[in-house]
Amino acid sequence: MLGLMMHRPLLISGLIEHAARFHGDTEIVSRNADRSIFRYTYAEAERRAKRLAKALIAWGIKDGDRVATLAWNNHRHFELYYGISGIGAVIHTINPRLVPEQIKYMIEHAEDQALFFDESFLPIVKALAPQLKGVKHFVVMAEDSDDPAFLSYEALIRNEIPDLEWPQFEEDRASSLCYTSGTAGNPKGVLYSHRSTVLHAMAIGAPHCFNLDSTDSLCPVVPMFHVNAWGTPYGAAYSGCKFVLPGQYLDGESLCTLWRDEGVTITLGVPSVWQGALRYVDENKTDFGSLSRVVIGGSAAPKAMIDAFEDRYGVAALHAWGMTEMSPLGTVATYKYKHKGAGKDARRAIRSAQGRPPFLVEMKIVDEEGRRQPHDGVAVGELHVRGPWIASGYFKDEAATAKAIDQDGWFKTGDVASIDEDGYLHIKDRSKDLIKSGGEWISSIDLENAALAHEDIAYAAVIGVYHPKWEERPLMMVVMKPGRALDKAALLATLASRVAKWWLPDDIIAIEQIPFGPTGKILKTKLREQFGDYKLPMA
């Protein structure tokens, strides 16, 4: 027997419609390429998204057609999010930090009909455009276009009237596409739906996740070209909060100034961005103003960073974990009822792990035979996940899909983890980054975090290298803070106080810089190419 409730689909257009109608005068603020500030409201943003939608329809863009973007976090990108998905087309956000061949591969694989790009990416687009036969429209996201080959965004929407009613359709329809830049093989496309996007927006808004209230001022530093800026362009409209977009200026000074000027209360991004922000605030003896919390994801946050935010500046540091295939929210390190009266150390321990899943994310760790392991903090295995905002496969890639889904329909994350008795996730490593020494596993991530506890170390990376006796042993690479020199013995002593003795790296090398991938993760493949043949000193 069916319930007698209205059949209203969960659509992305409903989010902007709600924000425009009930938070019509709440501001969206965006830093322009020339560093000036653009500001308007949800009501105006919706009207411009509708004008864009009408221009797309006039081009003949229809249900399921892909439209690509190559852009920073700015107000036109926000309008593209709603204008494209709102008419049933699919927004394909591309990471401009990828190499041109990868960008070309993704545009062709996605069969993009149009490409919208920021002026700063003009050189990339100019070089690629002649090879992109399938792309019918190139639009530079600016007032005017200097190049007759490219239309400007403002010229495109200038004559459109915002009299569109957002079409209604089934919520399972595709809305957005984002490729993961794997370290091996071709990028794989994750195809989100309206349903997954709306449920995810409701989830990140919850008090036990990012706690997005209508009175917040939210600034996503995580890019809109990377997993939809962790869902914040949708979460902002869901909660009706003020929305602050930093454009292309992600250095400490630019961010801290923007946050202060716009009363930002919550910001989100990867650890490397926060390093810059903390350095700026430290050096300038200032503080984070109205900022009450910072969400740290993408890579594990070093404990020292969490301590700096919470102890020095009174900003809650919320560790989060997810994946492109998870929209991305998997877990957030928020407290449970039992932690209400807990001491600082117990609470800090919660903050330092990856956190716990919100409702609708199911997770299990499995052994090599796929058997579910207990939540005891001891059992370690591969993490498998399930839920309505988790990928059931990859776009036009049956082989990758087959590899990613287990026999029960759960997604195999490739992460090795444990889950403790309170349900908190502890990521040990990417399965391919684990080091197997004498048949036992060593977590490169745990070693890296332990190294960052030493005050001279800016970055650390650990890979496994060949060892004649133990098969593999850890080799650590570190980048020193300015003016500091590597003292191996002191660093080993720091490590020894934090990890098992047999985990200690067999050697430590100071290097100039750690290679980071386009989403801010350490490129271990690069390190393995360079140091994989490193000959360990034999004890």
Place this chain on the structure above:
Amino acid sequence: MLGLMMHRPLLISGLIEHAARFHGDTEIVSRNADRSIFRYTYAEAERRAKRLAKALIAWGIKDGDRVATLAWNNHRHFELYYGISGIGAVIHTINPRLVPEQIKYMIEHAEDQALFFDESFLPIVKALAPQLKGVKHFVVMAEDSDDPAFLSYEALIRNEIPDLEWPQFEEDRASSLCYTSGTAGNPKGVLYSHRSTVLHAMAIGAPHCFNLDSTDSLCPVVPMFHVNAWGTPYGAAYSGCKFVLPGQYLDGESLCTLWRDEGVTITLGVPSVWQGALRYVDENKTDFGSLSRVVIGGSAAPKAMIDAFEDRYGVAALHAWGMTEMSPLGTVATYKYKHKGAGKDARRAIRSAQGRPPFLVEMKIVDEEGRRQPHDGVAVGELHVRGPWIASGYFKDEAATAKAIDQDGWFKTGDVASIDEDGYLHIKDRSKDLIKSGGEWISSIDLENAALAHEDIAYAAVIGVYHPKWEERPLMMVVMKPGRALDKAALLATLASRVAKWWLPDDIIAIEQIPFGPTGKILKTKLREQFGDYKLPMA
């Protein structure tokens, strides 16, 4: 084109499964009939709900079968919520304050297969049981049963093993049934679905609604037999907060003691309950302990009550508005971004109106021709609503369904309201309670609220009575606070400072008590029976 996201249905069983797995040791506390306190955890509650589910399956209860409850807010009722809906059957919660004929009507109309009831309702059930031919099982929600005709709840589940896996099915399936006790005609059944219930739980949990965090201790005083205690048994599991159930003891002392003992941070109920709680705290010169907010709904909250909570006790008073047909959440009086720096008066004005809708509730006010009116705070019309947790009709009642839904598929609330420029709803009256004086409308609710601003008035009610010149004029009935006498001139002066002069009632009568209906609303039909022929003094 469909997205490539997992198809996971939104099921009520998923809520308790999540709470049991990730908040397994968080407490559920319940006051027993003998006033003692029962306490256990989400993990134990889920196990007992599974044992109950297995007993129901053993009886032959299957998809869509209705199982009734006649019970207070207690832990067994909580288990019934999950055990019944979890297997795809429908929990039919009955308001025990209704007259026996209405209860009988509802059980027969719903075709209930079984009836679970608290011991305190034994007399009602004993009297009705012989007439309820369709009910195959009667279960008293207690350890033992003194009456051989009735099984006890504990005996029913005692030998069941909690080895059930919650079945998976489509989310549009019916989950629960609640009848509205209309003042005219037969009660009408609202049939909720798993989808509507889960989305509603996510909505009430949001920061801009009830803001349910995992660290909260939540106490619903609003009964579980009335619109699912406003969704709190689901919202509690969604957020993983502590859940405190007051049983049948809703007087000020019992509630305040429970809240203090269990560290309650949020509680919900109707104004008449809060009168009692405020009186207790006032008289005993105590405070509300850890309580940070109280949600007031069911009837409009007098401004004096909001002031008392916020100014005297530092407890945020959140006005909420909804209907059984809306699951019930329609609006909550929470602040928007623009109110951050607003002064006390502006903020209090927000608190005193009905509030604004969360995402997924759409609302419009329409004129007599059904045309949408502007959000300008001036235009007044009937309020129509739409959304995934709003009724599309009534159970087995085509005539009532046809009357309730407008030509565009929106639900006609029967309330007359305006919506201001900021999207806040202002309920003026039930359309049938408006007073039409000389062709102009007078709001009985506004007059009642104005009267409550006078310190001598405990309750006020206004009805329209015949007037030879103006057709209808307002007559006010008041209940005085203990020891106070009615001073008409003083009360009229208070009213005159708050409403238009031509709204002032033509007469005011002091009465012993106001008749309240089973959900705490003033029974104007009763007042009209008694005072409808009242002869107004002619000026």
